[in-house]
Amino acid sequence: MTAERPEGEKYTHGYHEVILEFYRQRTAEVCAGFLLPHLQPEASVLDMGCGPGTITVGLARRARTVVGVDASAGVVESARRRAREEGVDNAIFEVGSVYELPFGDASFDVVYAHQVMQHLSDPVRALREARRVLRPGGRVAVRDSDYQTMVHAPVESALEHWLRLYIEVATSNGGEPRAGRFLPGWV
Numbered sequence: 485m486t487a488e489r490p491e492g493e494k495y496t497h498g499y500h501e502v503i504l505e506f507y508r509q510r511t512a513e514v515c516a517g518f519l520l521p522h523l524q525p526e527a528s529v530l531d532m533g534c535g536p537g538t539i540t541v542g543l544a545r546r547a548r549t550v551v552g553v554d555a556s557a558g559v560v561e562s563a564r565r566r567a568r569e570e571g572v573d574n575a576i577f578e579v580g581s582v583y584e585l586p587f588g589d590a591s592f593d594v595v596y597a598h599q600v601m602q603h604l605s606d607p608v609r610a611l612r613e614a615r616r617v618l619r620p621g622g623r624v625a626v627r628d629s630d631y632q633t634m635v636h637a638p639v640e641s642a643l644e645h646w647l648r649l650y651i652e653v654a655t656s657n658g659g660e661p662r663a664g665r666f667l668p669g670w671v
């Protein structure tokens with residue numbers, strides 16, 4: 485089972501094992517460093533678009549409960565496996581869409597999303613859902629890329645070509661590869 489996406493929205497990165505293995509290098513310390521000082525040990529956290537769940541598991545070590553939700557049943561299963569392997573039993577994972585979160589109003593103290601908004605055709609709708617499931621006084625924490633500001637050294641024409649192409653493809657898939665710069669406005 486895979487959650488529905490709005491028409492015209494395609495997930496650009498796909499679910500090849502190579503890309504999932506790249507995401508598995510991600511940690512809460514690096515990818516949620518801006519959130520950790522605000523995370524209370526009694527907090528309930530939602531990780532929207534959790535992917536293979538390494539950040540989710542790291543958040544679970546610092547919170548009461550964490551729920552990871554993702555559109556892909558495959559990555560949700562992989563995240564569950566990861567939590568089991570790491571002996572983390574306060575993280576659960578569910579298949580679901582960020583546009584229709586399968587949770588009641590005011591269910592979480594924190595809603596976190598990492599590198600997800602760039603893939604959405606309607607990030608503001610997803611953030612409205614985040615607000616709906618957030619308790620009054622809760623915190624939304626989002627982090628994302630801006631591909632147009634990426635630079636590399638040495639300068640490689642192949643990489644520059646790839647970057648231009650990536651921005652075109654991601655945009656035509658309904659996403660916003662410059663998401664990072666828009667986050668404050670969307671929120």
Ligand SMILES: C[S@@+](CC[C@H](N)C(=O)[O-])C[C@H]1O[C@@H](n2cnc3c(N)ncnc32)[C@H](O)[C@@H]1O
Nearest residue numbers: 507533534535554555556580581582598599600
């Ligand atoms: C780039 S990955 C990031 C995964 C994880 N947050 C991380 O940083 O390692 C984006 C994830 O968002 C999920 N996603 C994309 N669109 C979604 C949607 N409409 N609803 C739920 N999840 C979605 C994808 O399935 C994918 O696992």
